[in-house]
Amino acid sequence: METTRFLWMRNAIIVFQKDIQLEFRSRYAVNAIFLFAITTLTAISFSIGPIRLHSNVLAPLLWIILFFSAMSGLSHIFVREEEQQTADTLRLVTSPNSIFIGKWLFNLVLLTVLEVLIIPIFMAMMSVSVENFLVFLSILLLGTIGLSSVATLIAAIIAQASAKGALFAVLSFPIALPILISGIHATRLAMDGEGFSNCLPDLQILFSFSVVIITLSLLLFEFIWRK
Amino acid sequence: MWKITAEAICHQFNQRIIFEGISFSLNSGQSLVLTGANGSGKTTLVRIICHLIRPQAGNITFFQDEREVTLHRLYPHIGLVGPYLQLYAQLTALENYKFFAKIRGLKIDLKLFKSFMAKMGLAGRELDELHTYSSGMMQRAKYVMALIHHPHILILDEPTVNLDESGTTLVYDIMREQKKDKILILATNEPEEFKFGDNQISLDA
Amino acid sequence: MLENRWWKYFLGLWMTFVILGIFLYAPPAEGLGQSVRIIFFHVPAAWIATLAFLISAVASIQYLRNQENRYDIWAFSSAQIGIVFAIIATITGSIWAKKIWQSYWNWDPRETSIFILLLIYAAYFALRSAVEVTEQKAKLAAVYSIIAFITVPFFIFIIPRIYESLHPDPLINPEGKINMDGRMLKVFLSSLIGFTLLFFWMLRLKVEARKIQFISEKKSSTIKNKGKS
Numbered sequence: 016m017e018t019t020r021f022l023w024m025r026n027a028i029i030v031f032q033k034d035i036q037l038e039f040r041s042r043y044a045v046n047a048i049f050l051f052a053i054t055t056l057t058a059i060s061f062s063i064g065p066i067r068l069h070s071n072v073l074a075p076l077l078w079i080i081l082f083f084s085a086m087s088g089l090s091h092i093f094v095r096e097e098e099q100q101t102a103d104t105l106r107l108v109t110s111p112n113s114i115f116i117g118k119w120l121f122n123l124v125l126l127t128v129l130e131v132l133i134i135p136i137f138m139a140m141m142s143v144s145v146e147n148f149l150v151f152l153s154i155l156l157l158g159t160i161g162l163s164s165v166a167t168l169i170a171a172i173i174a175q176a177s178a179k180g181a182l183f184a185v186l187s188f189p190i191a192l193p194i195l196i197s198g199i200h201a202t203r204l205a206m207d208g209e210g211f212s213n214c215l216p217d218l219q220i221l222f223s224f225s226v227v228i229i230t231l232s233l234l235l236f237e238f239i240w241r242k
Numbered sequence: 243m244w245k246i247t248a249e250a251i252c253h254q255f256n257q258r259i260i261f262e263g264i265s266f267s268l269n270s271g272q273s274l275v276l277t278g279a280n281g282s283g284k285t286t287l288v289r290i291i292c293h294l295i296r297p298q299a300g301n302i303t304f305f306q307d308e309r310e311v312t313l314h315r316l317y318p319h320i321g322l323v324g325p326y327l328q329l330y331a332q333l334t335a336l337e338n339y340k341f342f343a344k345i346r347g348l349k350i351d352l353k354l355f356k357s358f359m360a361k362m363g364l365a366g367r368e369l370d371e372l373h374t375y376s377s378g379m380m381q382r383a384k385y386v387m388a389l390i391h392h393p394h395i396l397i398l399d400e401p402t403v404n405l406d407e408s409g410t411t412l413v414y415d416i417m418r419e420q421k422k423d424k425i426l427i428l429a430t431n432e433p434e435e436f437k438f439g440d441n442q443i444s445l446d447a
Numbered sequence: 448m449l450e451n452r453w454w455k456y457f458l459g460l461w462m463t464f465v466i467l468g469i470f471l472y473a474p475p476a477e478g479l480g481q482s483v484r485i486i487f488f489h490v491p492a493a494w495i496a497t498l499a500f501l502i503s504a505v506a507s508i509q510y511l512r513n514q515e516n517r518y519d520i521w522a523f524s525s526a527q528i529g530i531v532f533a534i535i536a537t538i539t540g541s542i543w544a545k546k547i548w549q550s551y552w553n554w555d556p557r558e559t560s561i562f563i564l565l566l567i568y569a570a571y572f573a574l575r576s577a578v579e580v581t582e583q584k585a586k587l588a589a590v591y592s593i594i595a596f597i598t599v600p601f602f603i604f605i606i607p608r609i610y611e612s613l614h615p616d617p618l619i620n621p622e623g624k625i626n627m628d629g630r631m632l633k634v635f636l637s638s639l640i641g642f643t644l645l646f647f648w649m650l651r652l653k654v655e656a657r658k659i660q661f662i663s664e665k666k667s668s669t670i671k672n673k674g675k676s
Contacts, residue, residue, distance in 0.1 A: 022347070
């Protein structure tokens, strides 16, 4: 059937739309992730006070906030299905890959929305000046894709385990490290005004890592999803 | 013409064997009832048949017109109602319907949906979020969502749980209708429902 | 092969000679003094921690393909030994760092890598303990093991680039020329081989022990089952 390939993608979009619809109703993940980010940011800004920080402190701070915000909100998409017992319902209506891509899209959108809101606030509160803004944006874009990919895959795993909250961060951290290390390094360079060519190695790593993780997820997700 | 064959299904849970050597063959127009005490593994077997769980040993194969149907092609033809299968409670019945219809590749037919809801005694509740339903109404809604795509294979785990007399009658009608020319599998403890199965598999050890 | 008794005695003898060699035969390295002897324990430990991880990942792939329990036993046993050696490597590395660089921890590339390996092992066991059902536990752990393994090439790339290395590369360069004194080299390689054989022996023992444990658990629960009905 020539339509099978498009069916796969179409169903992923339908799952995505359904999850967005549910999120609008309950606003659970959005609240969790945004409140966490704001609280952390406020705590940091308040404790540090009016001191202007150097880029080699600001870059890690930004990514720490992003990582832990992701940890507080991006597991919801799978955990909710298991807890509300809709997971088996979903298992019987469409293929695992559609489900994964649909939920991956959801997490990507969720994290992006968070960044759109939080990063301007971060830059204002911490008096951040980014010399090379275009590179900064590309780092954020690739880093977001990478981070949400890792988070979605690990979320699928922990949804079937107990002690989900703590386990999510513990499992995600080692896998997310390449993104964090490259992201922090490149962000610092961008803040200092380094050119695109200097940041290129980090961007390449962010890109290739995301590709590898997404490919791996599509291969492994079926093993996670089918009990 | 559909056929389901099970060959020597064995399954264990935490290294304890639940059942072994389960085999059966079902054609269109036949039905199967699974019986057994609570904890005997009825639900596990149901989930194995639906491909929700992979059995430790053995195969379940689905055939359409003599050709094997892989899991990916099976979705539009199978429907399951069970206590562990919930609908999306924060969405309305209509939104649930739209989701299930779209993802199964059906066109949205509001008239059909309304008539199904009416048939199951839920007329007028289409725009209410499902978490406002009582447990009996939720069970009826599950039937709506499971039947909307006219699945050839209908699997019911505890068909009449939470249902009052009128609901039970409705389900009996559905079961009768299904086993006429399609495949029906039910798992139950109610002796009155045993008769709906042409074949019976008892899971008590 | 490893069941044969003479292997045990041979290995015991070998390791005795290695340890004697470490303390009596190998000369102290220039500028580093007697403390360099820790290298004969530290590097093999780090190597085995990595090897164990590799074996665990390969066994995990096999488990996903075949669903046979023995692959999960291999994966789990290898990880158990691996984490022990990872801890040994981290601690010996840290002690040595304190001795020669006056600081217990610096996040230099090698220290970072062994620490990450330790984190991955810890995460693996945390996952295993968080899943009740045996078959699910094995499957999810296998998936995680593979995911973690895939990140290793990336770490190899990125870690060295970030920080200046404090590791005495001119002296011990695993890729290129090994500028070790001849006697040191002999002891080093013997230690490496000895520890590797030790690892495989421990792994075999562990796997066999778990297999027996597994079978006896199965038997006792089948008997329990039969007793019920």
